[in-house]
Amino acid sequence: MKGVVLAAGKGERLRPLTDDRPKVVLKVANKPLINYVLENLDPFVDEFIIIVRYKREKIIETLGDEFNGKPITYVEQLPGNGTAKAIESAKEHVGNEEFIVVNGDIYFEEEAIKELISTFRREKSDAALVVKHFEDLSHFGKIKTEGTLVTKVLEKPGNIPGYANLGIYAFKSSVFDFIAQTELSKRGEYEITDTLNLLIEAGKKVVYAVYEGYWNDIGRPWNLLELNEYLLKNKLKHEIRGTVEEGAVIVPPVEIGEGTVVKSGSYIIGPVKIGKNSRIGPNCFIRPHTSIGDNCHVGNAVEVKNSIIMDHSNAPHLNYVGDSIIGENTNLGAGTITANLRHDRGNIKVEIKGRLEDSGRHKLGAIIGHNVKTGINVSIYPGRKIGSGSLIGPGVVVDRNVPPRTLVIIKQETLVKEL
Structure with missing residues (x-):
């Protein structure tokens, strides 16, 4: 199984720390953010595919050609912005395999991936995502559910409780057909959340895994x-x-x-x-x-x-x-x-x-x-x-x-x- 890490963004909200480098190489507790992502993916994948664009040389300099003996492939993000476009960039390297996708600017722990893969395979689903319950979803998209299924991914609904999407996914390769159908969002980006809604509307099985551990979206200083x-x-x-x-x-x-x-x-x-x-x-x-x-x-x-x-x-x-x-x-x-x-x-x-x-x-x-x-x-x-x-x-x-x-x-x- 391959692990796709999205690391093409500029990290505008983290300036001035990202004036000359992508945010995934910023060090916290003396270690680059992206290293924590790879460490927690490592037990579950046999290859890393890292999607790059802004200051890509800094990421390559930080990680090199392998991580814990497993190869790293760097892929330039296709023209256009957004998570769906970033994931589409990995299409040729993923082939027909199932794969994991993780935003490169988040912190999570190994248990999140373990729960994701377990749910994805047990439910024989087309896609799975990791969610966490928050009392205030003002800064998150809400995941509507019915039993084990995701029925809708909503924009930020305001100060209400519910499950939030954490930016950690498992997909079958058929997702690329739906990414090709994904249109520009109001923000001018191709967003994987819109792709998930297309999958759901087409009757594909999208499920969720609940994660209760520590998670942080590194968006601001x-x-x-x-x-x-x-x-x-x-x-x-x-x-x-x-x-x-x-x-x-x-x-x-x-x-x-x-x-x-x-x-x-x-x-x-x-x-x-x-x-x-x-x-x-x-x-x-x-x-x-x-x-x-x-x-x-x-x-x-x-x-x-x-x-x-x-x-x-x-x-x-x-x-x-x-x-x-x-x-x-x-x-x-x-x-x-x-x-x-x-x-x-x-x-x-x-x-x-x-x-x-x-x-x-x-x-x-x-x-x-x-x-x-x-x-x-x-x-x-x-x-x-x-x-x-x-x-x-x-x-x-x-x-x-x-x-x-x-x-x-x-x-x-x-x-x-x-x-």
Whole structure:
């Protein structure tokens, strides 16, 4: 059985983290999102077919030609947008076999695939999908059911309870005939949910498998923080492979990679994950639910809490990083502070594709892209985004989003006077 992973999207809602890479390669708990997808598909498939388009070279660089000894085939998505068009791209590689399809930007666990395949084969169905019950379907399509059958896939029905489609499917190859009949949706995309309705209308058997485990659709920056917290709480093993100097305090569980040095005076409260060849301390405070990547530096008088710091990034002096995401190759100047709480303690709103969205969090710091540099004493408001490649000058208060590759400075005259 082949596993088809949809990974062609740009991830617009995750900018600036996706300014120069697809979202499926973003690291959470120091591992690319797509690796979690492949790990949980791995026991059930003999080959991976990955549908790519945007910055495809980044995905190929991340995964290579195989995963756990099983071959990976990369397929460019056909012209047009939407999940149905993405799945159609795999037609020649799937042939006449049954196959699994998974959105590459979601997190799920092995049990979801196990339930899917069991239901698909037991019911001798033409298609099956994984569903989960939510009390509020405002952000999901609703699955109408009758017994074991799916009778209709509906658009977002509003704030009502019900089964939601999780983006995990099993199909017979006959689905490609129905994809060919699928028309453009109102959103201008070819959507697999419309294909499922065509299958149902034609009398084909579409069934559902109920999944009760953890699932997350990584569509917005704060979803990365949610998943990071879940993984550190539930999957982390206490393991020290690096060096911890005398005078440093480690409160388990903490994972420290090879070549990393934790200097005296550092205080780390798990769950925390630190990658390889990083320098931690001296005299820093790393609080729970923080992941720090490879080749990073968290230095003197720095506090990091509930944050993601990606590879090759530094918070070296007098910094506070709270509920924030910092991309790769980014350096915070001395005294750079991320604010993470409004004075009125209200939920933090973040601009997503030109519109303010409620994150649902009353603590959310900065979302900083890749290859960013900040000067000394920079202050960043809650929920603000700094685009990749930007330079923020000394003393700047970042009270609005900064586009990619932007220089932000305070213009002021310097008075030089002889005393």
